[in-house]
Amino acid sequence: xxxxxxxxxxxxxxxxxxxxxxxxxxxxxxxxxxxxxxxxxxxxxxxxxxxxxxxxxxxxxxxxxxxxxxxxxxxxxxxxxxxxxxxxxxxxxxxxxxxxxxxxxxxxxxxxxxxxxxxxxxxxxxxxxxxxxxxxxxxxxxxxxxxxxxxxxxxxxxxxxxxxxxxxxxxxxxxxxxxxxxxxxxxxxxxxxxxxxxxxxxxxxxxxxxxxxxxxxxxxxxxxxxxxxxxxxxxxxxxxxxxxxxxxxxx
Numbered sequence: 001x002x003x004x005x006x007x008x009x010x011x012x013x014x015x016x017x018x019x020x021x022x023x024x025x026x027x028x029x030x031x032x033x034x035x036x037x038x039x040x041x042x043x044x045x046x047x048x049x050x051x052x053x054x055x056x057x058x059x060x061x062x063x064x065x066x067x068x069x070x071x072x073x074x075x076x077x078x079x080x081x082x083x084x085x086x087x088x089x090x091x092x093x094x095x096x097x098x099x100x101x102x103x104x105x106x107x108x109x110x111x112x113x114x115x116x117x118x119x120x121x122x123x124x125x126x127x128x129x130x131x132x133x134x135x136x137x138x139x140x141x142x143x144x145x146x147x148x149x150x151x152x153x154x155x156x157x158x159x160x161x162x163x164x165x166x167x168x169x170x171x172x173x174x175x176x177x178x179x180x181x182x183x184x185x186x187x188x189x190x191x192x193x194x195x196x197x198x199x200x201x202x203x204x205x206x207x208x209x210x211x212x213x214x215x216x217x218x219x220x221x222x223x224x225x226x227x228x229x230x231x232x233x234x235x236x237x238x239x240x241x242x243x244x245x246x247x248x249x250x251x
Contacts (some may be wrong), residue, residue, distance in 0.1 A: 028059055028067035031163075032093050033076065037247070039190030040158055046084040047077070048156045055146040056159040058139055105187050110243055114236040117184040121232060122225050124181055126169040129224035136171050140164060140213050147206055154197045157205070158189070158210050164209055188239060191246070195238040204234055 035041045046051055047068075053066045068085055071077040078088040105113060143164045150156035165185055169178040196202050208231035215223035 001215050010248050015027060018058060024059065024063055025066040025070060027069040028057060028063055031057060032067060032071060034186070035135055035159060036087055036090055037092050037160070038186040039188070040155065040162075040193055041087050042190070043087050043090055045087050045155075047086070048153075048159065049084065051151055052146075052150065052156055055142075055149070056156060057141070057163060058142055071196060084162070099150060105183055108187075110188070110236065113184060113187045114232070114240075115179065117187070117245065118229065118232055120177060120181045121186065121228060124169055124172040124174070124226045125178055125228045126221045127173055128168050129174055129221045131214055132171040132219070133169070136167055137213075141168050142218065143167070144206075144209060147209065151202050151206060154202065158193060161205065161209075168212070173179045191242050192235070192239060198238070201238060205231070 015093055032041075032047075039049070048056065050061050050064060054061045057064065059067075068079060071087075072079045072134075075089055076092065078086045143160055147157060147160045147164075150160060162185065166178075166182055167180055172178055186225070196205065208227065211227040212224060212231065215227050
């Protein structure tokens, strides 16, 4: 896990914040907090098991435990012996959960967010394909292995999915763009949780990830951009269809 730790803590890998003064425990605590802020994990939800979550986040179990204890001390998580850790509250004041929180991406419609994400993401992915490190590729390969184990678990898959995307974003060389597209990625994630639960949705995304990794391994800019565009289109269509169903039910 040392490689993953170095990528997370290196201020030049695109995180855009002063991580040189922070520990990996703090970074992982912020990652879990971001899952809560995005709506992927809601108050009362159980976190995945320790083994599964540490694999999804590419960290050791010991580091994960420390991060969970940090959040438990803040009252964000509730840790009970003999049962899984639960989300206790969604008040994340003072934690690094994104740079566009004041903007609130969810206030925009799905078409606007799709267009913005596609525009920014294409540049980021193309640049990442040309400069991606061997260490980042190793993380992506491990992510795919973790994804195989959660093809029937929407929450765990989306946690892996976020790590897969963010790892690529960080490799673009522009930390501001990486942070912006990460926030765009979180658009209505609570609805995406339901969308990926539809038959075939996770399998489709997993296949997309395989194609993306193959292009990145070849350092093929055009192929990586095309694979990401196809993946983003799948996300757009599934999210749009789900939101339409929600509106129809509301009448």
